[in-house]
Every structure is written in structure tokens, then in C-alpha cells.
Amino acid sequence: MGTVSQIPQSAIGPNLVQAQPRSKGLLALPTEILLLIMKELEWDDILNLRMTCKTLHEPSRSKDVWTELLRRYVQYSMPTPLILPRSLSQCSSDVIENIVLKSQTELVIPSSIVASHSFNIPDTSVTTIHLVPGGRWLLAGCTDGSVWYYDLDLSSSTNVGSSTQAGRPHLLLETPLSAQQASENQASVFISIDYTSELVNASKNPYKVLESFNLAVAVTLMPAGIRSATHSFHVWRVDVVTNTSDKGEPTGIKALQRLSFYKDTACVINDISIHGIHLAYCLGYPPGTTVIVDWCSVNEQAATSDSALARWYLESTAGSVSYVLKLLVAGV
Structure with missing residues (x-):
């Protein structure tokens, strides 16, 4: 019986590429199926999947996934009515994820979805602050009796520099x-x-x-x-x-x-x-x-x-x- 000798690498030629091994198991599923599976999981399961590989990282940030979790949790474990910073269709995936995580656990939220804020203080001293439900508007009372507000969406560190309004106080009530x-x-x-x-x-x-x-x-x-x-x-x-002109996007309070x-x-x-x-x-x-x-x-x-x-x-x-x-x- 004759034997088949192994073809040397040099004989393959420069234009031929060896086939990469195919993904197996969960990673072999199409994105649509991965999203359906993630919608049935709990929030901590999704975060754990996110940390495993790049293939699962992107679908774990899907807005559809976190909207489904929000819909599920609001029926059983979240206070209602739930005040959103804007309409659900206008909320980003990160915003919805943040709402779900804050409602379900006391864990330290990953820094990727936590916004730090930088503010310019009005000419008079601020004596009290109050966060309006929904988390977007921050009120500041001053020693002259005036009240100002900040738009936290514009003040987030990810947007600083992208808008002239970032971190700037807006007068709500005069002294x-x-x-x-x-x-x-x-x-x-x-x-x-x-x-x-x-x-x-x-x-x-x-x-x-x-x-x-x-x-x-x-x-x-x-x-x-x-x-x-x-x-x-x-x-x-x-x-x-x-x-x-922008689908009813909130721009301020008055x-x-x-x-x-x-x-x-x-x-x-x-x-x-x-x-x-x-x-x-x-x-x-x-x-x-x-x-x-x-x-x-x-x-x-x-x-x-x-x-x-x-x-x-x-x-x-x-x-x-x-x-x-x-x-x-x-x-x-």
C-alpha cells in the first residue's frame, strides 16, 4: 500500500491561506440567536458573558437586550412609575443598562457606563443641590436665593468639549x-x-x-x-x-x-x-x-x-x- 506524503508548506504557494478553525458552541451561533438567548438571562449573566471574549461583548451591549431586561424587571422588582431621563426610544443602550444595574444591585457600576461630571459654579455660592427624578437635571440653590440647573447629559465626561453648554449652569429662577x-x-x-x-x-x-x-x-x-x-x-x-425639530428631545427646563x-x-x-x-x-x-x-x-x-x-x-x-x-x- 502506498503512503501519502505530507505536502510541504512551500508547495502551497503564496496566494493560498490555510483555513482557520471554525468557532464551536455558543460562538458559532449567529448574532440574532445570541441576542435571543441574552434576553432570557439575568443582568449578571450578561455582564459575565461580556468579559469572556470579543464575540460576545458587542451583543451584550445591545439596546434590545437591556430594554427586554428593563421591561421584565419593571414588572416585578422596580418601583413604578419609572422616571426615565428621556423617552425609552431616545435612551441609549448604556443609559438603559445603567438604570437596570442600579435598580438590581449595589455593585460598583463599571466605569464604562458611569459619567463623571465637571461643573462651572455660578457667581454666587451654591448652598444646596437637588437631583430631579430621571437623573438628567441637577438643581442648585445659591446664597442670593437664585436657582440654577445643570444638564448632566451635557456635563458627562464623555461629552465635555463637544458642546459649549457642557458643565455650564443655566439660570432657572432669578434672585x-x-x-x-x-x-x-x-x-x-x-x-x-x-x-x-x-x-x-x-x-x-x-x-x-x-x-x-x-x-x-x-x-x-x-x-x-x-x-x-x-x-x-x-x-x-x-x-x-x-x-x-429633533423628535421631541429635551433641551432644558424653564x-x-x-x-x-x-x-x-x-x-x-x-x-x-x-x-x-x-x-x-x-x-x-x-x-x-x-x-x-x-x-x-x-x-x-x-x-x-x-x-x-x-x-x-x-x-x-x-x-x-x-x-x-x-x-x-x-x-x-
């Missing part, structure tokens, strides 16, 4: 103080927002995009040498401004209507909270005392004594002022 008051005093500013009232009669869709909310701002002014403070309370309706304004006196205010027609604020003295006011009924009023405004007092309350206000509204 209510006169030039002399602002120069002689540093005001304390407290911020609270109510977005749940706007969603009570909304559709049953579990995904919500915040289109408007009520903003309560308390500005405390205590002139030098005077022991009592004057607190001015402002309630504004704030709307999200959209770009009609305070279009002041719903209520009144003044009250107290020694110290530690916190405020707004829900529906009620505005609550905690007093530093007497300690543990919460004052609740119907801000609709006291519009354009000024109180210098307890008889000048209709108030409810709750003493030695446990929990935060927002918790107390929710109990009152619920009739507990």
Missing part, C-alpha cells in the same frame, strides 16, 4: 432679593419638588418621562442684629422644554408660572417638602416641629404672627419632613 439684601446677607435656600402629583392621572405605562413638576423654594433671610428670620416661599411650575408666593417667620428652617397643595417645613426651634401650609390658599400673603396664616403644627414627629407630609396627605 428674589434686592441688590442691597444680596450684598449684605447670605440667604439659606431650600429646594423640594413634587412630580408624583403630575403622574396620578397619567397613563398606566410604567415608563414615564417627566414633562413638568412643581418646584418649592424657601429663601431664608436673617439680617445682621435681628434674631428672627423672614422666610419667603415660592412655588413654581417647571416645564421640560423640548426640541420639536419656570414658566409662579403658582404661589408667601412669607412666614420662624427661628430656623431645617428642611422643606412639597406634595400636592401642601408645603411642609421643619423648624429648628421648637425642635421636631413641622409646619404644614396649604400654599394655594396663602398666595400673596405675609405672616408676622401665628394668627396671620392658617397652619398645621405637628410636634415631635419621627422621620423626615417629606415622610410626615406623605402621612398627612394620606390621612394617616
Whole structure:
């Protein structure tokens, strides 16, 4: 019997390439099948697959995969309504993945989907900040009583330098103080927002995009040498401004209507909270005392004594002022 000798490499020729070994198992499946499989997995399984090889890395970042996980989790383990930074169709895969991961675990989110932010501070000092649900708008209250906002989408490190608006504060509410008051005093500013009232009669869709909310701002002014403070309370309706030429993409927020304004006196205010027609604020003295006011009924009023405004007092309350206000509204 004759034998077949091995063909030397030199005889193959320069234009012929040896066949590469074919992928086997999971890696041999088409992308469409891989996506279907990943949609049935849990979030940690997908992250583990991502770290195995380049072939599985790309489908593990698919928007379809993470949208399916979001839809599944929102039915069982996520609070509803879920406030998104923009409509679901406008959210990127990284944004949806970030929402899912933050809702399911306390793990350290991979740096690839965490945005660090760089801000320019307004001319006056910032005393308080408040993140609007949805995670895009950051409010900043200043010592002159003004309120500014930042667009965190423009401030993310991945976009810095790509927009002249990146990290820049935008004026939402001008200072209510006169030039002399602002120069002689540093005001304390407290911020609270109510977005749940706007969603009570909304559709049953579990995904919500915040289109408007009520903003309560308390500005405390205590002139030098005077022991009592004057607190001015402002309630504004704030709307999200959209770009009609870019599929309704949000471009900013704007305070279009002041719903209520009144003044009250107290020694110290530690916190405020707004829900529906009620505005609550905690007093530093007497300690543990919460004052609740119907801000609709006291519009354009000024109180210098307890008889000048209709108030409810709750003493030695446990929990935060927002918790107390929710109990009152619920009739507990």
C-alpha cells in the first residue's frame, strides 16, 4: 500500500491561506440567536458573558437586550412609575443598562457606563443641590436665593468639549432679593419638588418621562442684629422644554408660572417638602416641629404672627419632613 506524503508548506504557494478553525458552541451561533438567548438571562449573566471574549461583548451591549431586561424587571422588582431621563426610544443602550444595574444591585457600576461630571459654579455660592427624578437635571440653590440647573447629559465626561453648554449652569429662577439684601446677607435656600402629583392621572405605562413638576423654594433671610428670620416661599411650575425639530428631545427646563408666593417667620428652617397643595417645613426651634401650609390658599400673603396664616403644627414627629407630609396627605 502506498503512503501519502505530507505536502510541504512551500508547495502551497503564496496566494493560498490555510483555513482557520471554525468557532464551536455558543460562538458559532449567529448574532440574532445570541441576542435571543441574552434576553432570557439575568443582568449578571450578561455582564459575565461580556468579559469572556470579543464575540460576545458587542451583543451584550445591545439596546434590545437591556430594554427586554428593563421591561421584565419593571414588572416585578422596580418601583413604578419609572422616571426615565428621556423617552425609552431616545435612551441609549448604556443609559438603559445603567438604570437596570442600579435598580438590581449595589455593585460598583463599571466605569464604562458611569459619567463623571465637571461643573462651572455660578457667581454666587451654591448652598444646596437637588437631583430631579430621571437623573438628567441637577438643581442648585445659591446664597442670593437664585436657582440654577445643570444638564448632566451635557456635563458627562464623555461629552465635555463637544458642546459649549457642557458643565455650564443655566439660570432657572432669578434672585428674589434686592441688590442691597444680596450684598449684605447670605440667604439659606431650600429646594423640594413634587412630580408624583403630575403622574396620578397619567397613563398606566410604567415608563414615564417627566414633562413638568412643581418646584418649592424657601429663601431664608436673617439680617445682621435681628434674631428672627423672614422666610419667603415660592412655588413654581417647571416645564421640560423640548426640541420639536429633533423628535421631541429635551433641551432644558424653564419656570414658566409662579403658582404661589408667601412669607412666614420662624427661628430656623431645617428642611422643606412639597406634595400636592401642601408645603411642609421643619423648624429648628421648637425642635421636631413641622409646619404644614396649604400654599394655594396663602398666595400673596405675609405672616408676622401665628394668627396671620392658617397652619398645621405637628410636634415631635419621627422621620423626615417629606415622610410626615406623605402621612398627612394620606390621612394617616
